[in-house]
Amino acid sequence: MSTTFFITGTDTEVGKTAVSCALLHAARAAGLTTAAVKPVAAGCDANGHNEDALALQAAMTLALPYAQVNPVALQPAIAPHIAAARAGCSLSADRLAGLCRGVMHSGADLVLVEGAGGWRVPLGPRETLADVAIVLGVDVIMVVAMRLGCINHALLTAEAIRADGLRLAGWVANTPGATMACHAENLDTLQHLLPAPLLGEVPFIAPFDAGIASQYIDLDKILTK
Structure with missing residues (x-):
């Protein structure tokens, strides 16, 4: 079966999709076939398409249908469990994990499962998106937005991943906007305190180009045992 990683972030709008696309491009450059799945997305257009999911679909090598x-494509750009409730449906970690397994068994060498928001985004009153990763039993890659507060957010997310019994395989430092004050010092602190290797430091790229961003990613740290 494919090597699969769950992509989470330290918050929303940290660049999970940008980094996921960079990882997919890096894998393609290494000669690997790739696929990705965003099991639930809130913030879809009138056609039921989500911008992040479309970016993943374009970046991967397998030709999978959007569906x-x-x-699970929800129109309003709000918390998934609220969007689902408004649409009259419920979200289940088991069901979402089952949908992910379809992509995991598609034959790709590398599969990325991208979450929505951060690690503890609710699916309902008792489950969160973390439960999807737990059901799948896959390693996690964390995207850290290099901005004020990143150290606390990254350490808390890493602790939650470990507390849930999963392994943090690596993390990516992403700069989603202007370079933060003391960037180098913050990055050094994170490298010393996080219990996983830094897979890459992606600078601010405008307009974003996943091919360029992939040049800052070192896949060997997670694919070479």
Whole structure:
């Protein structure tokens, strides 16, 4: 079966999709086949398409239909469990994990499962998106937005991943906007305190180009055992 990683972030709007696309491009450059799935996305257009899911679909090598890349597409750009409630449906970690397994068994060498928001985004009153990763039993890659507060957010997220019994395989430092004050010092602190290797430091790229961003990613740290 494919090597699969769950992509989470330290918050929303940290660049999970940008980094996921960079990882997919890096894998393609290494000669690997790739696929990705965003099991639930809130913030879809009138056609039921989500911008992030479309970016993943374009970046991967396998030609999968949109409905398989983003099986649960919710229109309002709000918390998924609230959007689902407004749409009269419920979200289940088991069901979402089952939808992810379809992509995991698609034959790709590398599969990325991208979450929504951060690690503890609710699916309902008792489950969060973390439960999808737990059901799948896959390693996690964390995207850290290099901005004020990143150290606390990254350490808390890493602790939550470990507390849930999963392994943090690596993390990516992403700069989603202007370079933060004391960037180098913050990065050094994170490298010393996080219990996983830094897979890359992606600078601010405008307009964003996943091919360029992939040049800052070192896949060997997670794919070479």
